[in-house]
Amino acid sequence: MTVTDWAEEALGLLLGRVGETSEQVGDRFPLYADPADGRWTTTGRGSWAGGFWAGLLWLRAGRAGRDEDRTAAAAVTGRLAPWAEADTATRGLILWYGTAPATEDTAAPALRERAAKAAVGAFDPELGLVPWGSALGGERLRARADGVPGLVPLLASAGPEGREAAAGHLHRHLDLCLPHDGTGRPAPAWRLDRTRGWLAEADPAPGWTRGEAWLLLAVADALLLADALPRAEAASWRVDRLTQAAELLLADCSMLVGPPVPPADARHADGPLDTSAAAITAVALLKLALVPGTAWSTAWSTACAARAEAVLHRLAHDHLTRPGGTRPAGMLLDGCYDAHSGTAVRHELVWGDFFLALGLAALLGRADLRRV
Structure with a gap:
């Protein structure tokens, strides 16, 4: 076969x-x-995974080409709109993958633009990232591997300011998550203690293979995005460091x-x-x-x-x-x-x-x- x-x-x-x-x-x-x-x-609102349901419906619509499939996909994507301004880094998972496959929907780009602008507004220059947020419960000032994929291209879609935030968000997570000595496995979750700095969380712990996959996906997206950037902006994406991160993830994991x-x-x-x-x-x-x-x-x-x-x-x-x-x-x-x-x-x-x-x-x- x-x-x-x-x-x-x-x-x-x-x-x-x-x-x-x-x-x-x-x-x-x-x-x-x-x-x-x-x-x-x-779930009623989709939680962090709602965008994947919309994305699946768009993939079906693209393959079948039926008007009723496009209508169904557009309806689900529309129900993701409340997440655009939600305080969560997972809006990348929700609103990138819920809209990017929607090539035949006129409303999806507007929702994606709205979410991207809100995400840029949530970027914390002092921390160098968009915090994990409080929308899904728990402490707000956290950084997790699953808060990077989707958010990198979503931020980058918001012009030069968004691309700068996207690069900062990704590299700050790589600073935290990747092993520094070339051995061991990524630490996928951190919380900020104002006295002691960033502290690794016990759950999820190193060895969470989905977290490793999320990181690799974010790095791959960043490498593809960097290739399309104006030369003046490319330096902030630190392509050499991204390449090293990809090689480290592939080898260590x-x-x-x-x-x-x-x-x-x-x-x-x-x-x-x-x-x-x-x-x-x-x-x-x-x-x-x-x-x-x-x-x-x-x-x-x-x-x-x-x-x-x-x-x-x-x-x-x-x-x-x-x-x-x-x-x-x-x-x-x-x-x-x-x-x-x-x-x-x-x-x-x-x-x-x-x-x-x-x-x-x-x-x-x-x-x-x-x-x-």
């Missing part, structure tokens, strides 16, 4: 599942689904040679897997394969492209449900919502579905990863 054959089949299954999910959740947002029967746990589907917690290899971490990593690798040779060697590009295809193949063949069983077809199983609390540790996750669909669409030449 050729790449086109298996990728086409898997994408068809995923997007077919979108229709069934839409009927099941109505005007709510899917979060994770039970592996036994495919029933979704939902075994993203090119480790298991295609990693455990949710790298410290516990016998624990639950996380297919969503694998799907995010695959998209990040496909983006890195697009980085121009002036910043990224041909050997790295080739290795990233080959590994991304291998990861997507493993997900499609070993973790995606097929027709004829007791479960709905098109479920990407073995995603882990939260290993620490034991919440939904072998489930279908809406963001896992999204990144697998996006990766497959890119592999088939149907999605431009320079803009999504």
Whole structure:
């Protein structure tokens, strides 16, 4: 079976599942689904994952080309609007991935612009980042790996001031999260103590493979963005440092040679897997394969492209449900919502579905990863 054959089949299954999910959740947002029967746990406003549901609907609309699919996607994207001014760094996840695939919607660019301006306004020059925020609960002055992806391109879309904030936000998180001695694993979560400075949090702890995937995705986006910048602005993006960060993540986190589907917690290899971490990593690798040779060697590009295809193949063949069983077809199983609390540790996750669909669409030449 050729790449086109298996990728086409898997994408068809995923997007077919979108229709069934839409009927099941109505005007709510899917979060994770039970592996036994495919029933979704939902949220009313989408939480940090709402944009991935909108993104999935846009991917379906782009493939099918039906007016009713575009209408459904536009309606869900519109329901993300309250998050534009919400105090959360996850507005990048919500409002970048919920609008970037919306190539045929006139309202999505305006919502994205509104969110980008609000995010630039939330940038704290003293801290050098957009704080994690209080919208999802907990302390506001925190920095987390999942507060970087999506927010980098969202900020950068807001002109020179936004691009400066995007570079600062990313590099401040790399300062905190990346190991400084070239060994060990990223520390994905920090909180600010006004007396003692930034302190690493216990949960999520180093070894959270989805956090590592989020960081790699943000770095890949930044490298692609830097290539398109005016020369006068390129210096602030510190391309050499971004390249080193990508190489460090790939090496220290075994993203090119480790298991295609990693455990949710790298410290516990016998624990639950996380297919969503694998799907995010695959998209990040496909983006890195697009980085121009002036910043990224041909050997790295080739290795990233080959590994991304291998990861997507493993997900499609070993973790995606097929027709004829007791479960709905098109479920990407073995995603882990939260290993620490034991919440939904072998489930279908809406963001896992999204990144697998996006990766497959890119592999088939149907999605431009320079803009999504």
